[in-house]
Amino acid sequence: MKIIVISIITIHILSVTLHSQSHPFKLIGKLPGHCFTSVELSPSEGVSFKLDKAFIFKDSFAISGTLKNPYIFSLIMKNDSLERISNFFIVEPGVHFLKINYNDSVFAIDGITNSPVEDEYLNKFLPFFCQKEFHTLTDKESLASAKRFFEDNIFGLEMNFISEYLEKDPRSFVGFLIFYRKALFSRADHNEAYQKILLSLDATIKNSATGKELFELFQNEKLLLAGNIFPSFILKGTDNQTVAINYRENSLTIVDYWATWCTPCIREIPELKNVYKKYKDRNLNIISISVDESSALPKLKKFIDSLGMGWINYWDENRKVADQYKIFLFPTYFLLDEEGKIIARGNRLTPILEIIKKRFE
DSSP, X not given: OOOEEXXXXXXXXXXXXXXXXXXXXXXXXXXXXXXXXXXXXXXXXXXXXXXXXXXXETTEEEEEEEESSOEEEEEEEEOSSOEEXXXXXXXXXXXXXXXXXXXXXXXXXXXXXXXXXXXXXXXXXXXXXXXXXXXXXOSHHHHHHHHHHHHHTGGGSOHHHHHHHHHHOTTOHHHHHHHHHHHHTTGGGSHHXXXXXXXXXXXXXXXXXXXXXXXXXXHHHHTTSTTSBOOOOEEEETTSOEEEOOOTTSSEEEEEEEOTTOHHHHHHHHHHHHHHHHXXXXXXXXXXXXXXXXXXXXXXXXXXXXXXXXXXXXXXXXXXXXXXXXXXXXSEEEEEETTSBEXXXXXXXXXXXXXXXXXXX
């Protein structure tokens, strides 16, 4: 029998230095129909791992790679006209069979064999969550529905719930991974509190690859919190010439980290144009820094022209600066004063605009 390699996932190793040994994993499952022709494993932002290949053979698939410790992923299946993304689930080293629940409204990983972390997730973490949110859920179908509800609303999950679970079991890798994912996207406003949670965990978690990665992230994050002087990055202009950025020539400066593929970034550009037009004569400046890949530079130039971004634009080639300072979520805005000190940062423009309005009016 001939195995057809439908998609080969390129090796992807992020720039974080890791300190533990990698272990192989393999995921095996049945294709749910719709003649899917490729299958991929999509990681949480910031995850350091390695994927090798994804095979499809008849009605089954297999994905292999290596992990330093368990991580949160989702599964992506595609054909020429359809792309479906599953719920989040935890992958750890070893060979695992996936139970997939698929129909027109659901694409969910409802079970993983040979997975102690997933077992803890199903038998301890989710019942704890259900007890807090729904009081009592006993039958398996209700628990599966609660699992999907939880994973669909993971970003809305309150950190005090997660910290309560980790206080109950500071050795829980499941609780830590949920905390890790939540912290990635809200850490700037809670840096000290999140560090305190991390430092309270068992040494096996703090010394894991992801534990060290998260601690490094918190430390680098401190450099870009309000009150600090914003670093003078060395970047490239859209003319591909290297320059050092100076933030200290204006009464206020908005630094806008964005990308042409980022829909929320594009959506807020008209507001940036409005505020720039209104206050540029009062020495407000905007500096937009794109994280588009090298191959996208011609597209980036056209985008800037077509969107009328008539302020200074730079290009963070291959995300060197963004990775150094762990800027994972786009857009990310910084508001600087005339000394280059950070007044505010965030992923929404509205709070930044409110501060500017108070300064100028």
